[in-house]
Amino acid sequence: MQDEPAPEPPTPEDIRARADALRDQKRWAEAEAAYREYLAERPRHWQIHVQLGHTRKEQGDPEGALPHYRRAALLAPDDPDPMLQAGHVLRHLGRGGEAAEALGRALALAPESPDLRHVVALLRHRTLPPPEGPALPPPPRPAGKPTQIAFDVTDLLDYLRAARTPTGIQRVQMGILGALLAAPGRPANLLLVGFEGATWRWWHVDEAAFRHVLALARIGGREDDPAWRSAVAALVAPDARPDAPFLAGGTLCSLGNAWGVQEYFRGLRRLRATTPLRYVAFVHDCVPLAMPEHCLDLTVRLYARWFAALSLHADGILANSRATIADFARFAAPLAKPAPAGLVRLAAEAGASPVAASAAADALPAPRPGEEFVLFVATLESRKNHLMVFQAWLSLIRKLGPERVPRLVCVGRPGWRADAALALLAGSPALRRKVTVQSGVSDLALAGLYDRCLFTVYNSYHEGWGLPVSESLAAGKLAVVPAHSGLLEAGAPGAVFFTPQDEPDLVAKLEALLTEPGHRIALEARIDRAAARRDWPDAAREVLEALANPAEATAPPQPLPLGRHLAMGWRGEGRPSPDMAWAERVRDGLAWWWQEEWGVWTRDGIATLTLPASLPAGTLLRVVLELRGPPRPLALRLRARGARAEAWRGLTLQAGETLRCVLQAEAGPGGLAVDLDSGDGVPLGDRFKRVVGVGLLGVMLCREDDLAARLGALERAEG
Structure with missing residues (x-):
């Protein structure tokens, strides 16, 4: 075998x-x-x-x-x-x-x-070299005309990642920036930038991709449309784009909601450390401060921190109404001298093709072609008070009969605390037959709705301006609005005003317009459509004029208040305060995590506190740090830098231990800086997988001879 x-x-x-x-x-x-x-x-x-x-x-x-x-x-x-x-x-x-x-x-x-x-x-x-040398003052703000005008579109890009149809502030940004970019005589030094808070990086936004997305958003469509998703993906890709080419002496302007952007002001300070520039913010309203009960708690807290930080960072303010400027001055008064404010009234563009707009409106589920209706354009949230309008509509149905009451078409996304209004709508068959709520309506279709409606209604507890009011009047249609805040200015060309939150007065005004056609026609004839209709290029020119001719700063940068304990935690205050502003301002560099209720963690490596003080060089200073140990023992090195860099000191914090540490140094040209070196840190064990160093609960800077401040710090340490 x-x-x-x-x-x-x-x-x-x-x-x-x-x-x-x-x-x-x-x-x-x-x-x-x-x-x-x-x-x-x-x-x-x-x-x-x-x-x-x-x-x-x-x-x-x-x-x-x-x-x-x-x-x-x-x-x-x-x-x-x-x-x-x-x-x-x-x-x-x-x-x-x-x-x-x-x-x-x-x-x-x-x-x-x-x-x-x-x-x-x-x-x-x-990877950055450790800070050395004395504590230096921040670079001076530029003087004269700006060498460059950069528009920060970070929050707008965040919005477009999730939604296609612009609302409110997004429409304002898109209108102004679209007009600026399309203007034949636009400045040559105009730049679009974004900020990525996770990496503290300012990046150059591609203008062609931005304009393409704006055009797609204007015509509307499905958010899952492949062409839309592809265009947005090409636009909102910071890692694939180069750093923003900022020029020294330029101006950075945010036209949107920078208050929701992570680590925004720390990114701005870091940028200014290498590239001196001005910063100008557009304040659309102060609703989270004036009417916090109509906002998310998180929104109020974020807005308050942002508003407080403006007092230490902004060189100028733009606002949409005199009412907003007055609100800004009122809430900024306890913080510091308010930054100079410029007025930029919002536009109500009327450039859509009537035929295309009518066709787009006819394609909507409601109203039916030829059906009479009244239009209410606003996000469904408690501040817009749809509940009162729905109750007024129900009163009209009961008083006049359903056949004499037209449909109410509400255009807007469901938002914060709209439950009561939606519950009334759901619970009333009579109301459901006469009220339609729809979102995702394009600008083109909205223009068609303005053209076809009998009139519009816009109810709100507080407004910076009220863009739908301007749009209604520019289309020659009456707007029924409460007589307060920026609505008095938006409605000045001919709105019908009712007593704020007075439902009987609202019902009376609506009934007159519905039952007396001659009365409505006479009021329409008095509308100053030219005053209401301001194309976006008009608003864009005002923005450029304000940015190109800045008011010169007269006051030096503010110093940190001496002898006062500064809590580093975000304790949820709904009102802006100087302490809130300084808790944001003193964190310098990249080695910090975000603020929390108790205080703030440093990252691994060297974190720096900058404590500006307006004192003669050589003044002996004392800084008291309230420290918290991370989950594991940590070997920490600390030093102060004033007139010079002092020697490093070492201490060990046990897990979770809190202690107070005192450092002394002579004041430098910029006051005092403190470096905290946590080495490789320790894992925090949270869902973000953070590696942390020492925690900072609070800080106090005082003159060495300020015995009252030293005694106060001692008493605080003793409980």
Whole structure:
């Protein structure tokens, strides 16, 4: 009987295929053994050294993965992947300095990689050189005309990521910026920028992509439309775009809601440290301060912090009405001398083709073609008080009969605290037959609705301006509005005013317009359509005029109040305060996390506090720090920098320990700075996977000879 031939030994390719199959099945230990068997035959195959590192990492041994990634890097010095993998593992291990070095080497090999640029930016706080030398004052604000005008569109891009149909402030931004970018004589130095709070990076927004998205938003459509999603994806991609090319002496202007942007003012301070520029913010209203009960609690708190910080950061303010300017001055008065304010009235553009607008309106579910209706354009939220309008409509139905009451078409997204209004609508069959609520209506279709409606109604507890009122009057249609705030200015060209929150007066005004056509026609004839209709180019010119001719700053930058304890926590105050502004202002550089109720964590590496003081150089100062230990013991180094950098001091904080530390130094040209070096920090164990250093609960700066302040700090320390 003939012996069967012995089976051929597996080739290296067979072994690798088996290892890859085991890896795909997540049988990590077996895959590791197979990869090692392969490398015994092909020891210079660097990609398999990377795979071997992955098997160790997936088995819970990230430290054991590092030698394999480093071996792969030696074998493939021109490929970024081994250093990228090593950097990820080092970040996981909390070795931020080594991670930053590894990822920096990877980026040097692939400088165009958006993913690598992003991850390296996240670790910039470990690659920057430590601060040295005396505490310096911030660079002076520029004088004269701006060398460049940059518009920050961060919040608008955030909105467009999630929605297609603009509302309120987004419509204002898109109208002004669209007009500026399309103007034949536009300034040559105009720039669009965005801010990414996670990496503290200002990036250059592509103008062509921005204009394309604005055009698509104007015509409306589905938010899941592939063309729309593709256009937005091409626009909102900061990692794929270069840094914003700011020029010294320029002006940065935010036309939108910067109060919701993470770490915004710290990003602005960081930008100003290298590029002196002015900052101007558009204040659309002060509703979260004037009417906090009609806003989300988070909105009130964010807005209050932003508003407080304006007192230390803004060189100028733009506002849409005299009422808003008065509100701004009233709420800013306790903070500091208000920044100069310029008036930019909002536009009510009437440039849509009547035929196209009518066709777009006819395509809506309601009203039916030829049906009479009254229009109410506003987000469904408690501040717009749809409930009162619905109750008024129900009163009209009962008084006049349903056949004499037209349909009420409400255009707007459901928003905050609209439950009562929607519950009334849902519970009343008579109301449901006469009221329609719809969102996602394009500007084109909205123009058609204005043209066809009998008149409009706009109810609100408080407004900065009231764009739907201007749009209604510009279309020649009466607007029924309460007589208060910015609505008095928006409605000045011919609105019908009723007593605010007076339902009987509203019903009476509505009944007269519905039952007396001659009365309505006579009032329509008195509308000053020219005054109401202001194209967006008009508003855009006013914006440019205000930015190109700034009021010169007369007061020096404010110093930190001496001798007063400054709590670093975000304690949920709904009113802006100087302490709130300074808690934001004193955090410098990149090595800080966001503020929390109790205080703020530093990151790994060196975090810096800047404490500006207007004192003669050499004045002896004392700073008292209230510190909190992270979840594990931490070795901390601290030093003060005033007239010079003092020697580092060391202390160890136990897990969760709170203590007070006193540092002394002579005042420098900019007051005092404090550096806190937490080394590689410790994992916090939260859902954000943060690595933290020391926590800061509070700080107090005083003259060394201020015995009252020192006694106050001692009493605070004793409870």
